[in-house]
Amino acid sequence: MAPVVDVHTHIYPPAYVSLLRSRKDVPYMRTFPDNPSAGERLVILPSEDAATSTARGRPIGPEYYEEEEKIKFMDKHHIDISVISLANPWLDWCDKGEAAEAARMINDDVEAVCARHAGRLYAFGTLPLSAGAEAVVEEIKRLQALKYSRGVIIGTSGLGAGLDDPAMNPIWNALQETKQLVFLHPHYGLPASVYGDRANDYGHVLPLALGFPLETTIAITRAILSGVFDHYPNLEILLAHSGGTLPFLAGRIESCIAHDGHLKHAGKTEGRRSIWEILKSNIYLDAVVYAEPGLKAAIEASGMDRCMFGTDHPFFPPLEDEGDEWVSVKTNAEAVGKAFGTDEAAREAVMGGNAVRVLRLG
Numbered sequence: 001m002a003p004v005v006d007v008h009t010h011i012y013p014p015a016y017v018s019l020l021r022s023r024k025d026v027p028y029m030r031t032f033p034d035n036p037s038a039g040e041r042l043v044i045l046p047s048e049d050a051a052t053s054t055a056r057g058r059p060i061g062p063e064y065y066e067e068e069e070k071i072k073f074m075d076k077h078h079i080d081i082s083v084i085s086l087a088n089p090w091l092d093w094c095d096k097g098e099a100a101e102a103a104r105m106i107n108d109d110v111e112a113v114c115a116r117h118a119g120r121l122y123a124f125g126t127l128p129l130s131a132g133a134e135a136v137v138e139e140i141k142r143l144q145a146l147k148y149s150r151g152v153i154i155g156t157s158g159l160g161a162g163l164d165d166p167a168m169n170p171i172w173n174a175l176q177e178t179k180q181l182v183f184l185h186p187h188y189g190l191p192a193s194v195y196g197d198r199a200n201d202y203g204h205v206l207p208l209a210l211g212f213p214l215e216t217t218i219a220i221t222r223a224i225l226s227g228v229f230d231h232y233p234n235l236e237i238l239l240a241h242s243g244g245t246l247p248f249l250a251g252r253i254e255s256c257i258a259h260d261g262h263l264k265h266a267g268k269t270e271g272r273r274s275i276w277e278i279l280k281s282n283i284y285l286d287a288v289v290y291a292e293p294g295l296k297a298a299i300e301a302s303g304m305d306r307c308m309f310g311t312d313h314p315f316f317p318p319l320e321d322e323g324d325e326w327v328s329v330k331t332n333a334e335a336v337g338k339a340f341g342t343d344e345a346a347r348e349a350v351m352g353g354n355a356v357r358v359l360r361l362g
């Protein structure tokens, strides 16, 4: 029986928590004198800092930063191995002059956490993107030598101008050369105006349920349109939340490309790799979509050998019933079970076998 592996599970290691506690601007962690009973709050999303908002950040406790809490969570949910990654917004906000050192500190911190739980924890490293491509490439090369590192996590902004920015090329090249998987994860969502005047009435639902997946979809589509996978045919990217909406929209995107006169006249429609081909050879999808139809679309688009179970821990904890299994985790695992029916081998592959193979775990 293949181990159960969680490829989408975050941590804010001690070095990062110290940085957040020292800050006054988003992202930061602090208590609010006008609301001391709310305890320490984590404020990371671009829209959640408004003083009048009832959605100002979220409560933060040890499950966000203590390694033992990660292990307890894994034991409770029968997860054998976790590939931990720094949660958003990573070091995107960090001063150019401080990012490289911060990335080294955080990656070494996470490596030590993995070493203390050898065989149960591996990691995706953090990149100093605000420091520029040269510093990023240096850290990619350093990560390759770390025993528990299995790739990198990045947001959608790249070096600041998105994933279709030619300045990203040395980074894609280094990732392809060192065979490190890129875990692409959203953070910025969509412009607040699309959520409307009553957005705060709906808590975090619009930015998390829709902003995050659309952000990922747009970022990866820009990378595809700019030819990243034509230039780096062996680059491998794991998309968060089952690819945002890419599996569902791939056909429409392909059709828009085929009917675009501008692309045709620029000679950009000939000889390109289709999104379907890229989905089946460069892209992996996590199984963090919470229901069978979305998961089936992911499996249909990329193949059952390219989907991998995840939890998004420590986000989406139960609002009550702290002793029980997390509903968010149960829902994802049940969706995998339902999607495969009696095909136990396929279920096991998505629950862990694929991750063991792709990430060389164990």
Ligand code: 5CU
Pocket (backbone or CB within 6 Å): 010, 044, 045, 087, 088, 204, 208, 312, 315, 316
């Ligand atoms: O609840 C949230 O804000 C989040 C988040 O910020 N990042 C994430 O990975 N999941 C949920």
